Amino acid sequence: MALGTLTTRHTQALFGALGRLARAPLATALTLLVIGLALVLPAALGLLVRNAESATGGFGQAVDMSVYLKSGVSLARARELAIEARAEPGVAAVSVISAAAGLRQFRQYSGFGAALDALKSNPLPNVLRIVPQPRSSGAAALETLRRTFASWPEVGMVQLDAQWVLRFNAILAVVRRLVSIAAVLFGAGVLAVIGNTIRLEILNRRDEIEVTKLVGGSNAFVRRPFLYTGTLYGLGGALLAWLVLETAVLGLQSPVAHLASLYGSGFVLTGLAGRELAVLFGGGMALGWLGAWISARRHLRDIEPRA
Amino acid sequence: MIQLERVSKRYPNGREALTNVSFFVDRGELVFLTGRSGAGKSTLLKLIALLERPTRGTVTVNGRSTGALKARHIPAFRRHIGVVFQDHKLLADRPVFDNVALPLVVAGAPLKEIDKRVRAALDQVGLLGKERLLPMELSVGEQQRVGIARAIVGKPPLIVADEPTGNLDPDLALEVMRLFKRFSEVGVTVLVATHDLHIVREFGSREITLTSGQITGGAPDPLPSLVASR
Numbered sequence: 001m002a003l004g005t006l007t008t009r010h011t012q013a014l015f016g017a018l019g020r021l022a023r024a025p026l027a028t029a030l031t032l033l034v035i036g037l038a039l040v041l042p043a044a045l046g047l048l049v050r051n052a053e054s055a056t057g058g059f060g061q062a063v064d065m066s067v068y069l070k071s072g073v074s075l076a077r078a079r080e081l082a083i084e085a086r087a088e089p090g091v092a093a094v095s096v097i098s099a100a101a102g103l104r105q106f107r108q109y110s111g112f113g114a115a116l117d118a119l120k121s122n123p124l125p126n127v128l129r130i131v132p133q134p135r136s137s138g139a140a141a142l143e144t145l146r147r148t149f150a151s152w153p154e155v156g157m158v159q160l161d162a163q164w165v166l167r168f169n170a171i172l173a174v175v176r177r178l179v180s181i182a183a184v185l186f187g188a189g190v191l192a193v194i195g196n197t198i199r200l201e202i203l204n205r206r207d208e209i210e211v212t213k214l215v216g217g218s219n220a221f222v223r224r225p226f227l228y229t230g231t232l233y234g235l236g237g238a239l240l241a242w243l244v245l246e247t248a249v250l251g252l253q254s255p256v257a258h259l260a261s262l263y264g265s266g267f268v269l270t271g272l273a274g275r276e277l278a279v280l281f282g283g284g285m286a287l288g289w290l291g292a293w294i295s296a297r298r299h300l301r302d303i304e305p306r307a
Numbered sequence: 308m309i310q311l312e313r314v315s316k317r318y319p320n321g322r323e324a325l326t327n328v329s330f331f332v333d334r335g336e337l338v339f340l341t342g343r344s345g346a347g348k349s350t351l352l353k354l355i356a357l358l359e360r361p362t363r364g365t366v367t368v369n370g371r372s373t374g375a376l377k378a379r380h381i382p383a384f385r386r387h388i389g390v391v392f393q394d395h396k397l398l399a400d401r402p403v404f405d406n407v408a409l410p411l412v413v414a415g416a417p418l419k420e421i422d423k424r425v426r427a428a429l430d431q432v433g434l435l436g437k438e439r440l441l442p443m444e445l446s447v448g449e450q451q452r453v454g455i456a457r458a459i460v461g462k463p464p465l466i467v468a469d470e471p472t473g474n475l476d477p478d479l480a481l482e483v484m485r486l487f488k489r490f491s492e493v494g495v496t497v498l499v500a501t502h503d504l505h506i507v508r509e510f511g512s513r514e515i516t517l518t519s520g521q522i523t524g525g526a527p528d529p530l531p532s533l534v535a536s537r
Binding site for chain 1: 348358379382383384385386387390396397398399409410413414415417418457502
């Protein structure tokens with residue numbers, strides 16, 4: 001078949017499908033609403049995970065590690081060790097907190113000043129404060145760093161001040177899995193909704209399909225407008241889901257920014273962008289097409305002309 | 308053009324609509340298929356338009372045996388046959404133009420050509436100027452002629468019509484038959500099922516009569532032995 005003819009047929013099918021959707025605005029709107037809401041849930045969860053990831057990525061700066069040297073290690077040796085620590089991969093910054101400075105801070109913040117005065121010598125060791133690079137602030141990378149420092153002979157103990165970040169990352173991993181599960185479940189829901197809508201439309205247009213087949217319309221010709229209808233449903237549903245999410249993000253942005261500022265973070269909640277939008281719209285349209293295809297394949301076969 | 312060899316058709320409910328029917332229709336012939344209602348006329352037309360398949364025997368149309376035709380080739384096969392139905396089978400929610408254009412749209416004709424040919428077909432059945440009306444806004448006779456326009460718009464080499472004049476007054480009926488006659492004169496094969504014997508006599512064309520599913524008049528002409536050699 002000539003390319004021009006094929007284009008004409010597809011254009012006809014597309015506009016035919018658009019026209020029919022527009023002629024039944026209420027039914028179309030209801031179907032779109034169902035599809036849109038079904039797409040919103042997995043997309044919203046995905047958005048939550050991505051925002052939480054970028055928020056804790058910002059908190060990566062707040063993750064640090066206190067390396068307590070053994071009490072016999074001198075300040076001069078501690079300074080040498082700080083230079084060696086700086087050279088370790090995944091380390092962004094190292095500062096030395098001398099035993100004296102530690103004691104001063106402790107005296108200042110703890111309120112045990114008088115008790116400390118009773119001590120003859122400073123009981124605190126010299127400490128290296130290690131800030132990992134943001135990309136090395138994941139659980140595994142932090143653990144590797146911890147082990148490295150713990151194996152040094154001068155090190156007494158390594159304390160990680162990031163347990164909550166690690167737990168949070170674990171929670172995110174759970175939510176990420178939930179996103180996949182929700183995507184599969186709600187995707188199946190969208191397939192069913194579109195499949196059923198197309199089935200009803202095929203039954204409604206039974207006479208037309210029969211006559212079209214009578215005058216030599218092929219199955220592909222008869223099926224085409226339904227595939228367009230399904231794809232348009234998917235596209236419309238995705239558009240609706242996107243609008244819902246954008247509205248939600250807009251409403252949440254200011255309180256979330258306030259919350260982040262309390263944690264000393266400049267984090268800003270963002271909506272779907274780039275690849276995520278492509279996945280939402282591509283996924284919606286693919287589900288629409290597939291739902292229509294399955295339905296059309298099943299139900300168009302049953303309609304054969306009887307004169 | 309059309310060749311039936313010992314064709315029988317039994318419906319799933321056990322009724323045998325056709326029994327051992329053989330005949331041949333040549334290219335450009337106008338043949339009337341007569342008989343009482345229930346004699347098997349409609350069934351015969353359905354076998355030719357591939358709306359039904361024979362239980363026994365072979366139906367060959369335009370050199371193709373319908374028995375061997377795969378499902379995916381049926382649409383192309385149907386595009387070469389213009390069918391006029393007794394109940395016209397028009398789409399009630401589409402204007403006359405769209406109804407007549409359907410075979411061309413299905414075949415993927417360019418829009419310009421569709422426009423030209425639909426008007427030409429409507430002109431031939433005397434309905435030019437009624438393109439935008441819905442079938443319901445037309446008289447029964449006009450609806451019937453829309454159905455005829457749809458059957459001829461694709462310029463098929465074969466037209467089969469099931470009681471195309473059943474709902475028309477005698478003058479209109481004659482007019483429609485003259486139309487079919489003209490088609491046959493330019494090489495189109497036309498097979499018309501009708502019980503209107505007056506008209507059949509008037510045209511003096513070949514007549515095949517069916518009685519209870521068997522040919523009882525207008526014997527296979529030419530004889531099957533000659534058919535084979537064609």
